[in-house]
Amino acid sequence: MSTPTLKPTRPWKLTPKQRGLIVLNLVIASALSYLIVLLTPMKGKLAYLSIFFIATIVINFAENYFKRGLAAAKDSIATSFAAAGLIVAVVPIFSILFTIFERGRAGLNFGLFLHDMKLNGPNDPLNQGGLLHALIGSGIMVGIALLISLPIGILTAIYLTEIKGIYSRPIKFLVQAMSGVPSIVAGLFILSAIVFPITKSSSGLMGGFALAILMIPTIARTSEEVLLLIPNDLREAGVALGGTQWRTISLIVVPAAKSGLITATILGLARVAGETAPLVLVSGGGDAVNTNPFQSPMGSLPFYIWKGFTFGTTESIARSWAGIFVLLSLIFILFIAARTLSGSRSSK
Amino acid sequence: MSTSTPIVNSANSTPEKRELTTKPRFSDKVFRGVATAGGLSSLVILGLILIFLGYQGFQVLRSEGIGFITGSNWQVVQDNAGNTDLEASTFGIAAMLVGTLLCAALAVSIAVPISVLCALYLTFYAPQFLKKMMVAIIDLMAAFPSILFGMWGFFILMPHVEYWAKLIHRYFSWIPLFKMEIPVYTRSPFVAGVVLAIMIIPIITSVSREIFSQTPLDRIQAAYALGATRWSMIRAVVIPYGKSGVVGGAMLGLGRAMGETVAVYTVLNLVYQINWHVLIGAGGNVASMILLKFGEAGPTETRALMAAGLVLFILTLIVNSIANAIVSRTGGKGR
Numbered sequence: 066m067s068t069p070t071l072k073p074t075r076p077w078k079l080t081p082k083q084r085g086l087i088v089l090n091l092v093i094a095s096a097l098s099y100l101i102v103l104l105t106p107m108k109g110k111l112a113y114l115s116i117f118f119i120a121t122i123v124i125n126f127a128e129n130y131f132k133r134g135l136a137a138a139k140d141s142i143a144t145s146f147a148a149a150g151l152i153v154a155v156v157p158i159f160s161i162l163f164t165i166f167e168r169g170r171a172g173l174n175f176g177l178f179l180h181d182m183k184l185n186g187p188n189d190p191l192n193q194g195g196l197l198h199a200l201i202g203s204g205i206m207v208g209i210a211l212l213i214s215l216p217i218g219i220l221t222a223i224y225l226t227e228i229k230g231i232y233s234r235p236i237k238f239l240v241q242a243m244s245g246v247p248s249i250v251a252g253l254f255i256l257s258a259i260v261f262p263i264t265k266s267s268s269g270l271m272g273g274f275a276l277a278i279l280m281i282p283t284i285a286r287t288s289e290e291v292l293l294l295i296p297n298d299l300r301e302a303g304v305a306l307g308g309t310q311w312r313t314i315s316l317i318v319v320p321a322a323k324s325g326l327i328t329a330t331i332l333g334l335a336r337v338a339g340e341t342a343p344l345v346l347v348s349g350g351g352d353a354v355n356t357n358p359f360q361s362p363m364g365s366l367p368f369y370i371w372k373g374f375t376f377g378t379t380e381s382i383a384r385s386w387a388g389i390f391v392l393l394s395l396i397f398i399l400f401i402a403a404r405t406l407s408g409s410r411s412s413k
Numbered sequence: 414m415s416t417s418t419p420i421v422n423s424a425n426s427t428p429e430k431r432e433l434t435t436k437p438r439f440s441d442k443v444f445r446g447v448a449t450a451g452g453l454s455s456l457v458i459l460g461l462i463l464i465f466l467g468y469q470g471f472q473v474l475r476s477e478g479i480g481f482i483t484g485s486n487w488q489v490v491q492d493n494a495g496n497t498d499l500e501a502s503t504f505g506i507a508a509m510l511v512g513t514l515l516c517a518a519l520a521v522s523i524a525v526p527i528s529v530l531c532a533l534y535l536t537f538y539a540p541q542f543l544k545k546m547m548v549a550i551i552d553l554m555a556a557f558p559s560i561l562f563g564m565w566g567f568f569i570l571m572p573h574v575e576y577w578a579k580l581i582h583r584y585f586s587w588i589p590l591f592k593m594e595i596p597v598y599t600r601s602p603f604v605a606g607v608v609l610a611i612m613i614i615p616i617i618t619s620v621s622r623e624i625f626s627q628t629p630l631d632r633i634q635a636a637y638a639l640g641a642t643r644w645s646m647i648r649a650v651v652i653p654y655g656k657s658g659v660v661g662g663a664m665l666g667l668g669r670a671m672g673e674t675v676a677v678y679t680v681l682n683l684v685y686q687i688n689w690h691v692l693i694g695a696g697g698n699v700a701s702m703i704l705l706k707f708g709e710a711g712p713t714e715t716r717a718l719m720a721a722g723l724v725l726f727i728l729t730l731i732v733n734s735i736a737n738a739i740v741s742r743t744g745g746k747g748r
Contacts, residue, residue: 109576111576111577111580136642136645137642139642139644139645140642140643140644140645142644143643143644143647144538144643144644146530147530147531147533147534147537147538148534148538149530150526150527150528150529150530150531150533150534151530151531151534151535151539151547153527153531154527154528154531154551154614154615154618155547155550155551157554157565157570157611157614158550158551158553158554160565160569161557161561161562161565164565164568164569165561165565168568216451217451217454219451220447220448220450220451220452220454221451221452221454221455223448223451224448224449224451224452225452227448228445228448228449228452230445230449230452232449232452232453235456236452236453236455236456238734238737238738239455239456239459240455241733241734241737242459242730242733242734242737243455243458243459244733245665245668245669245672245729245730245732245733245736246459246462246672246726246729246730247671247672247673247674247700247725247726247729248559248672248674249672249674249700249703249704249722249725250462250466250672250722250725250726250729251462253466253703253718253719253722254461254462254465254466254722256715256719257465257466257468257469257719258461258465261469278458281454281455281458282455285455309437309438309440309441310437310441310444310445311438311440311441311443311444312440314444332556335556336556338558339557339558339559339560339561340558340559341558341559341560341674341675342559342674342675342700342704345704345707346704346707367558367560370560370564371560371675374560374563374564374567374679385564386564389560389561389564392558392561393557393558393561396556396557396558397553400552400553400556404549
């Protein structure tokens with residue numbers, strides 16, 4: 066004999082009648098906007114959208130006012146505006162992604178990853194030349210930046226969360242200030258401190274240094290957040306077992322935070338992979354594959370895009386879009402990797 | 414049975430008392446030293462940036478004095494030998510500073526309402542699945558490189574924005590800010606402001622969202638229990654609580670917008686004059702000026718560019734510090 070089970074009620078769920086009303090509102094608003102654009106001198110997409118928006122608000126306001134009173138009517142206006150805010154914020158993203166897909170497709174072919182631009186100008190047909198040099202250069206420079214900023218970033222985070230010395234507050238403040246350093250200033254700094262007085266020529270190493278300056282704060286701040294999430298019980302357990310602070314942190318805390326620290330690193334990579342301005346200043350931007358970061362100019366993906374854009378012909382701009390397609394795909398992969406690793410932590 | 418007695422009885426075999434000390438071991442001392450050095454590196458780097466940019470720009474700063482910030486002329490005079498004559502040349506970045514502030518202020522004033530509404534929607538209105546998806550998308554947008562915004566802004570957004578500028582000019586030209594004698598709408602500070610606004614919307618949105626989600630739950634529930642609608646709850650509880658956090662987020666966005674280089678370079682027509690009229694196609698930005706002039710600059714002009722970089726660095730440092738101070742003060746007292 067089966068006992069009847071109660072279904073949980075959901076009083077906030079919309080009834081079919083309410084749903085119908087919402088659809089009806091939208092239909093009326095669209096009809097209104099169509100009519101007004103037809104009959105008045107206001108024309109264009111902007112007119113359709115703004116009239117539709119205003120009409121929706123007015124209809125909702127009227128409906129709620131007569132049904133539930135003024136307060137509910139005001140609430141409906143606020144809801145419409147908040148939703149409009151989200152739509153306005155998100156539309157550019159989809160426009161950007163769509164544009165890159167649409168325009169980047171033309172320049173994409175497999176040869177892109179096999180050739181460099183040593184023998185080709187940016188104006189050559191799209192099936193000649195490629196961005197191998199840029200990919201390699203970007204990889205090397207970002208790698209150098211990673212080698213420098215990973216230890217510094219994680220040590221900073223450890224200092225802020227584990228040691229908590231007297232400088233904690235000022236260092237926290239400075240790291241935050243550092244994350245706001247404009248990218249071009251990082252490039253100028255490397256120019257003024259290393260390129261002009263010492264090396265006198267641009268190279269991939271200089272690009273790596275400039276990127277490291279931009280990468281340190283990202284890694285430090287994210288790692289700090291990750292280390293703060295490690296429960297204190299683990300630290301206490303380590304110390305209670307007789308571990309020194311060094312052994313507790315290196316054998317317990319950091320391994321426990323490993324996936325979070327990797328996320329921090331990936332976010333740092335994604336942050337600097339597309340930096341253009343400092344690389345234009347210090348890396349030189351060669352057209353041939355160059356695997357030696359200490360000598361001669363080195364190309365990079367952002368520089369490749371930049372060069373195509375400033376050259377300004379149809380072919381070169383198509384090359385740029387293809388370059389952006391590749392760059393954004395890389396950033397996308399990094400981003401997804403970071404989110405999968407960090408799991409549900411950051412998606413609260 | 415008697416095996417344990419000798420141990421108990423013998424006075425010599427009681428283990429000596431271990432020395433208890435709170436002094437760190439040698440390994441800990443090394444570790445703390447290394448970590449402290451790592452932590453202090455941010456101080457060192459910021460200090461070095463100040464020192465080296467100051468050192469390289471010193472010559473120009475000394476010869477121009479306060480005129481470097483107040484003057485709006487950038488003229489390089491060369492003597493007969495082809496060397497730059499520092500005395501005769503004038504370097505002043507007032508026009509570019511005004512342009513930087515104008516574009517950034519415009520960007521913030523466009524972005525803040527949109528971001529705050531968006532953050533409110535995501536925190537209090539959106540269903541869970543939509544919220545997760547949108548937060549991920551907006552976070553992704555924050556990682557978009559600036560050259561992408563630059564090219565998208567140039568090819569896709571600019572025609573639209575020029576049309577909006579024409580509309581604004583037709584209906585609002587009585588406001589001094591929107592006045593213009595010669596209608597040139599292309600590559601104006603307005604376009605740059607819109608592109609920058611789109612760039613900083615993710616930043617302001619995520620800061621505001623963070624602050625809004627820390628609103629004490631008991632106050633929210635209390636407002637609902639007193640019969641508040643969602644909007645009156647937001648107005649009575651969330652906005653007073655999150656106000657200063659939003660201001661901080663806006664200033665973070667301002668700092669980012671002031672330091673932006675490539676995106677502004679592509680959509681702004683750099684003209685060396687102080688221009689407050691946002692719709693006219695002539696503006697400036699310190700960062701993109703540096704990028705523009707760097708290619709053909711001689712040694713002395715490069716030093717002047719370093720000095721300009723120093724000014725930009727100090728400006729963004731101040732704005733960011735204030736912003737961070739405000740945000741961290743607000744964030745602390747959550748539920």
